Amino acid sequence: MIRYALTRLTLLVLGLVVASALIFLTLRVLPGDVALLVAGVNSSPDQVAAIRESMGLNRSLPEQYLEWIGGVLRGDLGTSLLTGSSVADEIAQKAEVTFPLGILSLLIAIAFSVPLGVLSALRRGRADGTAMSVTAQTVAAVPVVWAGMMLVVVFAVWLGWLPAQGFPRDGWADPGAALRALILPALTIGVVEGAMLMRFVRSATLQAMGQDYVRAAAAKGLTRTTALIRHGLPNVGLSVITVLGLQVAGIIVGAVVIEQLFSLPGIGRMLVADVGARDLPKVQGELLVLTGFVLIVGFVVDLAHRLIDPRQREAA
Amino acid sequence: MTGRWAWLARLWGVPTGRFGLIVVLAIGATAAVSLVWTPFDPQQVEISDRWMPPGWPHVLGTDSSGRDILSLIMAGSRTTVVVAAGAGAVATALGIALAALGALTARWLRESVAVLVDILIAFPVLIIAMMISAVWGGSLWVVVWSVGIGFGVNIARVTRPELRRVLHSDFVLAGRAAGLTPAQNLLRHLLPNVAPVFIVQLSWGMAIAVLAEAGLSYLGFGAPVTEPSWGLLLAQLQQYLTVYPLAVLPPGLAITVTVLGLNLLGDGLREATDPTLSRRDPAARLHVPEVTA
Numbered sequence: 001m002i003r004y005a006l007t008r009l010t011l012l013v014l015g016l017v018v019a020s021a022l023i024f025l026t027l028r029v030l031p032g033d034v035a036l037l038v039a040g041v042n043s044s045p046d047q048v049a050a051i052r053e054s055m056g057l058n059r060s061l062p063e064q065y066l067e068w069i070g071g072v073l074r075g076d077l078g079t080s081l082l083t084g085s086s087v088a089d090e091i092a093q094k095a096e097v098t099f100p101l102g103i104l105s106l107l108i109a110i111a112f113s114v115p116l117g118v119l120s121a122l123r124r125g126r127a128d129g130t131a132m133s134v135t136a137q138t139v140a141a142v143p144v145v146w147a148g149m150m151l152v153v154v155f156a157v158w159l160g161w162l163p164a165q166g167f168p169r170d171g172w173a174d175p176g177a178a179l180r181a182l183i184l185p186a187l188t189i190g191v192v193e194g195a196m197l198m199r200f201v202r203s204a205t206l207q208a209m210g211q212d213y214v215r216a217a218a219a220k221g222l223t224r225t226t227a228l229i230r231h232g233l234p235n236v237g238l239s240v241i242t243v244l245g246l247q248v249a250g251i252i253v254g255a256v257v258i259e260q261l262f263s264l265p266g267i268g269r270m271l272v273a274d275v276g277a278r279d280l281p282k283v284q285g286e287l288l289v290l291t292g293f294v295l296i297v298g299f300v301v302d303l304a305h306r307l308i309d310p311r312q313r314e315a316a
Numbered sequence: 317m318t319g320r321w322a323w324l325a326r327l328w329g330v331p332t333g334r335f336g337l338i339v340v341l342a343i344g345a346t347a348a349v350s351l352v353w354t355p356f357d358p359q360q361v362e363i364s365d366r367w368m369p370p371g372w373p374h375v376l377g378t379d380s381s382g383r384d385i386l387s388l389i390m391a392g393s394r395t396t397v398v399v400a401a402g403a404g405a406v407a408t409a410l411g412i413a414l415a416a417l418g419a420l421t422a423r424w425l426r427e428s429v430a431v432l433v434d435i436l437i438a439f440p441v442l443i444i445a446m447m448i449s450a451v452w453g454g455s456l457w458v459v460v461w462s463v464g465i466g467f468g469v470n471i472a473r474v475t476r477p478e479l480r481r482v483l484h485s486d487f488v489l490a491g492r493a494a495g496l497t498p499a500q501n502l503l504r505h506l507l508p509n510v511a512p513v514f515i516v517q518l519s520w521g522m523a524i525a526v527l528a529e530a531g532l533s534y535l536g537f538g539a540p541v542t543e544p545s546w547g548l549l550l551a552q553l554q555q556y557l558t559v560y561p562l563a564v565l566p567p568g569l570a571i572t573v574t575v576l577g578l579n580l581l582g583d584g585l586r587e588a589t590d591p592t593l594s595r596r597d598p599a600a601r602l603h604v605p606e607v608t609a
Binding site: 149152252 | 439441442448530536537554562572575
């Protein structure tokens with residue numbers, strides 16, 4: 001186990017280095033002159049040179065990269081070109097929207113995909129089971145933006161139960177209002193991600209139902225369903241853990257789009273605005289945080305899977 | 317049908333495959349027809365005709381500037397086809413190159429490539445797309461390259477073990493013994509044998525390309541406003557969501573049906589080309605990076 005953890009940790013560190021290098025190279029090297037961008041088109045060559053000097057752009061790329069990474073390790077993600085504010089501070093502030101949104105989406109996705117996935121596997125071959133899996137397949141093909149629009153139409157425009165857009169200006173000062181603002185966005189991501197998760201739960205359940213130990217338990221006199229629930233589902237749970245790692249990436253991506261649709265002041269919307277404004281140092285910091293997060297979640301999920309599943313522990 | 321085209325008959329025999337094939341052919345046909353004919357000029361602004369309900373002559377109604385929605389949807393399918401095909405081509409080239417590097421070369425290179433592929437798989441396509449558009453601005457190329465790169469590593473990951481399996485099979489050894497050069501052996505034996513796995517992946521990758529195009533165009537990183545695009549149309553109709561809520565139905569349905577068609581085509585192809593795979597590994601589907609854009 002320890003050897004596995006160390007190998008996996010090496011891969012994580014390697015992944016973070018590769019990710020940071022790719023982000024740095026793409027954003028710094030390929031495009032035009034960042035100093036010119038900051039100084040403005042009408043600036044004199046001297047002004048541009050001065051800015052280049054002050055931003056450290058006249059130094060070699062490895063030097064610049066190491067300085068950036070050094071800053072990141074100290075918690076300094078750089079400063080915005082346009083506003084001069086600290087990227088780390090802004091991310092921390094926007095995370096107050098994005099994190100609850102992500103967690104809520106994940107909970108919604110799990111809450112309906114697990115029972116429905118198991119149920120549709122149990123009802124396989126019957127009309128209701130088929131209907132469930134066809135629905136899941138269809139919902140998984142729906143673009144998140146459009147799913148969000150449909151939910152807005154039903155719950156905000158027609159029924160008027162929930163706000164169509166926005167987030168309280170004072171954040172979580174009124175938790176009820178903040179939560180209400182997040183319900184529709186989280187439901188949107190949760191339903192689409194949940195539909196994908198449900199298809200996985202279904203096939204994992206079907207596989208478990210075919211296993212010898214479930215059949216043996218059924219032969220001993222348990223009903224097929226009881227046998228599955230007692231002996232099969234723990235294994236289904238294990239494989240679901242693996243998929244959750246992938247779902248987190250999907251939820252982050254979903255949040256970028258959905259924060260735009262619902263005008264939520266989160267990390268995704270900030271990233272979209274910064275990419276549009278070409279605030280490269282800021283985009284660089286934001287992308288590093290997001291990919292780092294995805295990589296770290298993948299690492300934690302893999303380790304958790306190893307710890308819980310005795311078969312894999314023995315294999316290691 | 318027998319021999320070379322038998323898989324096509326099997327694909328038609330699988331309900332999901334048949335549905336997928338029909339949808340994909342229909343989208344292709346729509347795109348082709350829209351090149352020469354749409355009911356109206358898709359970008360023609362006719363202020364007196366704004367917000368016409370579905371009916372005649374505007375079958376799906378008109379938008380805020382009187383453009384015919386059906387014509388916009390038809391023209392948009394062109395963008396969808398181009399992006400899916402482009403992303404598929406990039407993913408194919410990159411996937412085969414990485415898989416070949418990861419299966420056929422010296423041990424140290426093989427393992428480095430495998431680690432690199434494992435790392436790159438964690439990058440969501442949307443993140444790659446934002447990296448690219450931060451530098452070059454938004455365009456359909458952003459979608460083609462980001463999905464191509466993002467999905468190419470997936471293809472590499474799935475194809476590499478197949479490639480290695482075939483590499484150690486008897487007929488490849490026989491080919492080598494018969495004096496085929498490695499390149500000849502590769503073309504004659506390896507590629508045809510890994511093609512099924514690969515085509516299935518490609519079909520799923522194109523579904524992701526369609527979703528990514530819609531999402532990125534919605535965010536303003538994809539199609540430029542002058543280009544007909546389903547995602548762009550969603551973004552334009554969103555401002556009027558409270559007044560004309562049903563106007564967003566056609567583009568949304570078009571995207572959903574296309575993605576569903578490509579997904580089911582992939583599922584059908586998998587069943588038609590390798591009936592054991594679905595039983596062996598229900599998680600095989602999940603190597604796909606889902607872009608829920």
